[in-house]
Amino acid sequence: MEKPNILALSPQELRQFLVELGEKPYRAGQILGWLYHKGAQSWGEMTDLPKALRDKLAALAEIGLLPLVKKQLSADGTGKYLSALADGQTVETVLLPYDIGSGACISTQVGCKMGCRFCASGLPGFIRNLSAAEIMAQVLLVKGELGKRGLKLKRLVLMGTGEPLDNYDSIMAFLEAVQDRERLGMSLRHVTLSTAGLVPRIYDLAGFGRPLNLAVSLNAPNNALRDRLMPINRAYPLERLLPACDHYAKKTGRRVTYEYILIEGVNDRPAHAAQLAALLKGRLAHVNLIPFNAVPELDFKPSPADVVREFARTLADQHINVTVRRRLGADIAAACGQLRNSNLKTPG
Numbered sequence: 001m002e003k004p005n006i007l008a009l010s011p012q013e014l015r016q017f018l019v020e021l022g023e024k025p026y027r028a029g030q031i032l033g034w035l036y037h038k039g040a041q042s043w044g045e046m047t048d049l050p051k052a053l054r055d056k057l058a059a060l061a062e063i064g065l066l067p068l069v070k071k072q073l074s075a076d077g078t079g080k081y082l083s084a085l086a087d088g089q090t091v092e093t094v095l096l097p098y099d100i101g102s103g104a105c106i107s108t109q110v111g112c113k114m115g116c117r118f119c120a121s122g123l124p125g126f127i128r129n130l131s132a133a134e135i136m137a138q139v140l141l142v143k144g145e146l147g148k149r150g151l152k153l154k155r156l157v158l159m160g161t162g163e164p165l166d167n168y169d170s171i172m173a174f175l176e177a178v179q180d181r182e183r184l185g186m187s188l189r190h191v192t193l194s195t196a197g198l199v200p201r202i203y204d205l206a207g208f209g210r211p212l213n214l215a216v217s218l219n220a221p222n223n224a225l226r227d228r229l230m231p232i233n234r235a236y237p238l239e240r241l242l243p244a245c246d247h248y249a250k251k252t253g254r255r256v257t258y259e260y261i262l263i264e265g266v267n268d269r270p271a272h273a274a275q276l277a278a279l280l281k282g283r284l285a286h287v288n289l290i291p292f293n294a295v296p297e298l299d300f301k302p303s304p305a306d307v308v309r310e311f312a313r314t315l316a317d318q319h320i321n322v323t324v325r326r327r328l329g330a331d332i333a334a335a336c337g338q339l340r341n342s343n344l345k346t347p348g
């Protein structure tokens with residue numbers, strides 16, 4: 001029989017499991033405290049559990065954490081972590097050391113189906129969805145690493161490899177665990193989900209009715225260019241995507257962030273900025289401009305700093321809320337999926 005994975009269990013299911021083992025249900029609270037808040041990596045570290053129970057759990061249950069395969073630290077504090085999954089696949093997670101709140105950028109799938117032309121993550125193709133437990137294990141990894149630096153985990157972004165809304169059920173189970181007071185206990189106000197634009201799932205998410213932040217990877221102000229950069233646009237063009245985002249903003253009262261990766265000579269011209277401003281005018285929207293992180297496998301280049309500034313100014317002049325994301329981890333191949341890709345090429 002397969003051993004239960006503790007990270008996959010709800011507190012109620014864990015209590016039930018303990019009762020079945022002939023143990024007291026209140027032990028669940030101690031175990032969850034060790035896993036989610038005290039950074040325990042093994043049963044042996046849970047020192048307020050009787051030794052006999054620790055031995056029993058070691059034999060009968062999986063703790064659910066993922067072994068680390070590779071780690072890269074940037075001079076600016078960004079950390080990239082590659083963890084091994086039970087089936088031999090790997091998953092990449094990023095520690096974000098922002099002053100405004102240290103956080104984790106989490107992957108939601110192994111590979112990705114969306115095929116965005118500027119993205120390293122999708123290059124090796126789609127392998128499989130991650131489970132809610134595998135997603136949570138990434139959070140706990142970063143929480144532990146931040147703890148070693150004396151920092152707290154303040155926010156989560158679902159912006160790593162994969163399209164979160166293409167793995168909807170796992171994401172819903174994960175978000176449940178995030179906000180559950182007995183598990184991570186973090187408000188969804190501090191969580192951002194980024195999508196390439198799966199319109200029906202944006203409506204589902206609006207129905208979820210929680211204050212989760214929605215970010216949409218937009219990257220182009222018209223369908224012709226977005227079709228080229230993001231094949232998903234052919235299924236859900238801008239005239240369907242933007243009303244879905246408006247609906248989300250209306251239902252949740254939270255403005256939608258539009259992510260716009262600036263690629264030299266592709267989508268960074270003044271005309272693109274003007275078109276983007278016209279598209280978003282009057283919407284509950286915020287634009288996050290992201291200088292492209294060069295990927296060796298792709299021909300695209302980052303827009304020069306003065307072009308980025310000019311693009312931001314055009315938007316601001318039209319009263320569009322805009323920020324430019326700081327480049328992080330440029331010295332450690334910070335575009336999502338690059339650590340996993342390099343590991344695929346040079347195993348070990």
Ligand code: SF4
Pocket residue numbers: 112113114115116119120121122160161162163195196217
């Ligand atoms: S940008 Fe996101 S959705 Fe697009 S291919 Fe990369 S991981 Fe997938």
